[in-house]
Amino acid sequence: MSATLGFIGTGIMGAPMVLNLLAAGHRVKVWNRSGERLAALAEAGAQVCQHPAEVSVGAAALLCMLSDGPTCDHLLFGEQGAAAGLAQGSVVAVMSSIPVPTARQQAARCQALGLEYLDAPVSGGERGAREGNLAIMAGGSAAAFAQAEGYLSALGRPVHVGPAGCGELAKLVNQLIVASTLATVAEGLLLAERGGADPAKVRQALAGGFADSPILRQHGERMINADFRPGGPAKWQAKDTRTALAEAASLGLALPVAKVVDGLYAAMVEAGDGDLDHAGIIRQLRRANGESV
Template identity: 55%
Template sequence: MERITMMTSRRIGFIGTGLMGAPMARRLAEAGHRVSVWNRTPEKAEKLVPLGVSIERTPQAAVAQCEIVIVMLSSGPVCDALLLEDCLLDAMARESTLIVMSSIPVETAQRQADEAARRGIRYLDAPVSGGEQGAIDGTLAIMVGGDATHFDGVAPVLRLLGRPSHIGPAGSGELAKLANQMIVANSIATVAEAILLAERGGADPKRMLKALEGGFADSTVLRLHGQRMVSENFTPGGPAKWQFKDTQTAMALARALELSLPVSSLVDSLFEELIKSGGGDLDHSALIQQLRRHNGRHNEERQNA
């Protein structure tokens, strides 16, 4: 694991210590920050206690008197419910900084930013890409929307988690994340189709993946998810249901902007089929299973013709 540089200790509240949140909170604590956490299932945070992390019984207790509050929850509605309906914003100190690192709709981030500003709270939307391993290694791509000065104030903390980039005003981070998720989803579909083509044509897909490294087709998706596909290892690093949530959000925004995105629309429908087939909790690279089902149906149709 990359060595974590010590810095001036800050009090950080962390909401959501699931697959991604737990290693992120760990890195902050290992850097010497005073971290308090809340998770709906407290047991998921217990491994952080030896690092000096305090587990609070309520989210309000976790953020009280914190300079920085990081939210890493599953969706926009879940974030809204906690921040607004459960009044987490009202429990935060004035002039503290709220960093929502969940993948949520652009308009949701913009609305949350307005609500935070009304309470004297600085708001940044900062979704991430890189999966569980990126969270463990501190190599996440972090796309940040919000005031540039507010970003500068917390950038050293974000650098413990990965590579933060300021994109623009509130909502811009989420917009960049949607672009990221479209590229990831479409790339997964294309890699899956390439593997199926190699298999059907008689080539060894493992050797093909190795041969493509370093060429124009090379990518993290090709190397990481291609290997998952050929080894049939779909233990989730990024569950398909989360990928589908993001592609659905991207398609809704495209419709609102009157954009036609035919490739992304098709891939979105394939992920929807995968979810309906019971694959929502599998890694998003399990999309190859849905493409196998498509080809199985086509083979049966040819045989019955």
């Protein structure tokens, strides 16, 4: 069934997500801090709003695809925040990667306003957003998930993983696996190259084996071709590994592999590569081995 939806944050991921919601027959009201990103969405049928509070008026659900927790808090609950304009019983789905405690605090604030809440971060990058096959990890009540599942299904594969905060927890698990695999793929390709093998042929030879993965296929190719146009910027990967380590520490859990990988991404950002795709971690490993990049 079609519905009116609000959507805040139409960047690399958000813009194609809006297009998929429109293609599914929904009416979508949009706002983005950088207004130039909205022209193409308006041409596709989205209603451009002048401030966040306008986005939520008449919307059955509000979806947020923003950079971090403080930005979500400000645009949801700050002056002219979007949450205040929603009718009671509407759903707020925060699809950003934010800390677990932040998601739980947002859920409590929404509950006080009479709103349902989901923390529903995604994985799949720009390609997954364009193709509408994002992995969507949703935390919140079963009722909130049932209410939003139809909308989220236009964007990918939503799975209800537990109460509020659990979507973000699942995303942290995802990010640790992605970050560690990216670093390992980069190390493997460097080993092949330094040893005299053709990295592209090694990648081809591993296809179908236990080492194969979407990361080896997609990001391995990026590494070989030095194509680091951002689908998932390294600075956000670094933010997520840092957040995962903080969450683990709060649980008394040591994650030694994640700690090393987090250090690599922090160094990559410090070196000025934070806006490159996270596959650019191979550049940081080249630096660590004395190569110029």
